[in-house]
Amino acid sequence: MADELFRALSDRTRRIILDELVQKSGQTLFEICSRLSMKHRLAISRQGVSQHLAVLEAAGLVRSRREGRYKYHDLNTAPLRHITERWPAPDAPEPEEKTP
Amino acid sequence: MADELFRALSDRTRRIILDELVQKSGQTLFEICSRLSMKHRLAISRQGVSQHLAVLEAAGLVRSRREGRYKYHDLNTAPLRHITERWPAPDAPEPEEKTP
DNA sequence: TTGATAGGCAAGCCATGACTTGCCTATAGT
C-alpha cells in the first residue's frame, strides 16, 4: 500500500503527470500525452503514459472515471498526507486536532 | 534535487531506516544494521545499508556527523515538505504566510 | 456498416538500481 505510493512517486514522468493534473483536472489519456509532448518535450508513447497512469491509480494518487469512449483522470492528493505523518517534524510532534 | 528525494523514498529498506531514525536519532551504521536485522528481519549486508544511507544523505533526508571512528546519522524531515507543497490539497489552495 | 477515435492487453528490450564480495583506511584499546 505505502509501497505503491512511493513507487508511483519515484518516476519523474509520473510526477510531471501529477503536475499537469493539478493545473487541469479531468484530463483524458490523449490530452495528457500531448501535454507531455508539447510542454515538457517528453518523447513517450501513448502506451507508456497509460502504464504510468495505471501505476498512479494503483497508488491512489489518480482517480479515473469512464464516460463513453473517454476516460477522465483526476488527482487525489490524500495519500500524500501519509508521508508527512509517517516522519513528522521533530519540533511539531503532532498536528493538533481541535477538540470541540 | 527533487529526483533524489523521491528516489530515496522509493526503496522500502530506506523507508524503514528513516523509521528507525525517528525512533532514535544519531545512530551509527552498525546500530542501524543490527536494528534492521533484529527488529525487521532484513538480511542485508553492512555495505548495503551504507549505500542506502548515502542515497538518503544525497536526498537531504539524513545528516551525518563524524566523531572519531564513529559516524552518527540524524533524520531531516525538511525535504518532505516539498512534496505536499508541490501537489497541494484542492480545498486548502495555499499554505498561508503570516505577513508581519 | 464503415471508418475514425479513445483506450487496453501482452510480449519483449534494455537500462537502472539493489545487493554482495573483496579489499583498503582510520581510529581506539591493550
Place this chain on the structure above:
DNA sequence: ACTATAGGCAAGTCATGGCTTGCCTATCAA
C-alpha cells in the same frame, strides 16, 4: 606495535521497471 572495531571504495551480479511495438476492443459519426 599489534589487533579489533567502524567505515569506505570498487567491481560484478541479478532483478525490477520503463518503454516500445503490435494487435485487439469499444464508442461515436457519416
